[in-house]
Amino acid sequence: MTARSRARLVAALSAGLALLLSACSKTNLPQDSLNPAGPVARTEDRLFWPVFVIAVVVFILVEGLLVVAVVKFRHRPGRQQPVQVHGNRRLEVTWTVIPALILLGVAVPTVGTIFSLARRPPNALQITVTGHQWWWQVEYPGMHVVTANEVHIPAGQPVYLTLESVDVIHSFWVPRLAGKQDLEPGRTNHLTIEAFQPGLYLGQCAEFCGASHANMRFRVIAQSPADFQSWVTGQQQAVAEPAAGSLAAQGKQLFEQGQFPGGPACVACHSVGGAGAPPGLIGPNLTHFASRTTFAGSTLDNTPAQVAQWLHDPPALKPGSDMPNLGLTRDQIDALVAYLEGLK
Numbered sequence: 091m092t093a094r095s096r097a098r099l100v101a102a103l104s105a106g107l108a109l110l111l112s113a114c115s116k117t118n119l120p121q122d123s124l125n126p127a128g129p130v131a132r133t134e135d136r137l138f139w140p141v142f143v144i145a146v147v148v149f150i151l152v153e154g155l156l157v158v159a160v161v162k163f164r165h166r167p168g169r170q171q172p173v174q175v176h177g178n179r180r181l182e183v184t185w186t187v188i189p190a191l192i193l194l195g196v197a198v199p200t201v202g203t204i205f206s207l208a209r210r211p212p213n214a215l216q217i218t219v220t221g222h223q224w225w226w227q228v229e230y231p232g233m234h235v236v237t238a239n240e241v242h243i244p245a246g247q248p249v250y251l252t253l254e255s256v257d258v259i260h261s262f263w264v265p266r267l268a269g270k271q272d273l274e275p276g277r278t279n280h281l282t283i284e285a286f287q288p289g290l291y292l293g294q295c296a297e298f299c300g301a302s303h304a305n306m307r308f309r310v311i312a313q314s315p316a317d318f319q320s321w322v323t324g325q326q327q328a329v330a331e332p333a334a335g336s337l338a339a340q341g342k343q344l345f346e347q348g349q350f351p352g353g354p355a356c357v358a359c360h361s362v363g364g365a366g367a368p369p370g371l372i373g374p375n376l377t378h379f380a381s382r383t384t385f386a387g388s389t390l391d392n393t394p395a396q397v398a399q400w401l402h403d404p405p406a407l408k409p410g411s412d413m414p415n416l417g418l419t420r421d422q423i424d425a426l427v428a429y430l431e432g433l434k
């Protein structure tokens with residue numbers, strides 16, 4: 091290798107290393123699985139690092155020896171043929187036993203962690219999450235609370251999720267709280283998550299599930315136990331009736347009885363309170379819609395402008411969406427927005 095090509099190689103390697111290290115910055119990475127924010131994620135992290143280090147050491151040893159052999163013993167003009175041998179029992183036993191011992195060393199803590207994380211913690215809060223193309227239904231059994239795309243949890247308490255799907259395979263993944271777990275039609279899976287501190291933890295469907303897979307996001311909102319309890323109490327209240335004659339009252343009328351060029355009234359797929367389609371049959375339950383920070387698979391902010399934009403043409407914002415373009419007029423959209431944003 092000439093001095094010049096060596097210098098080029100060093101420059102390329104340094105640039106690559108700089109790029110790699112710049113990806114390790116801990117700021118502004120809401121989905122950094124290497125920055126655990128709860129005990130489940132921390133347990134997984136503590137398993138990941140030793141396994142990763144062992145893998146790197148093995149890689150460097152094996153690839154290093156390979157490169158040395160290829161370079162040092164390559165054919166050169168005039169070099170003699172080496173002695174031809176067949177088989178070396180001692181060598182073969184050694185390179186079978188050492189990897190087997192390494193794998194055993196990795197397997198014992200791995201299997202132990204799998205079993206301990208699969209157990210349902212005795213003091214866990216239970217939540218059922220159902221995957222839909224492309225949104226998440228979130229139900230609190232025994233509490234009469236149903237919401238969508240936003241999983242409120244109390245910080246410092248384990249949460250045992252029951253994961254189901256009504257259509258295709260999805261995968262529940264909040265990188266800072268736990269690893270991935272699939273939601274499969276016809277099968278019930280479980281996952282425990284927990285956050286050390288109150289905060290916002292972003293999640294994402296991690297299994298390709300159709301046109302809007304990338305738009306199937308969600309958020310875990312960890313709150314202090316008192317704040318969580320008051321959120322639950324708020325969700326359990328009946329929603330207020332819009333004042334007679336108000337724009338919101340017109341919106342309610344449209345929601346329940348409207349007939350639109352592109353489809354039937356909203357209640358064919360959505361429910362508010364006890365009225366409308368059974369929760370989770372087709373579209374999200376919209377009781378307390380206004381208390382959510384995001385909607386449409388957590389891809390849009392819950393502001394009047396974005397709700398209006400959504401109602402104008404849902405498939406334009408979420409390709410493949412079950413909710414069609416209903417052909418709503420500007421006035422109908424304004425009335426529906428007034429109604430929905432009043433559902434505190």
Ligand code: CUA
Pocket residue numbers: 221222224259260261295296297298299300303304306
């Ligand atoms: Cu659901 Cu990807």
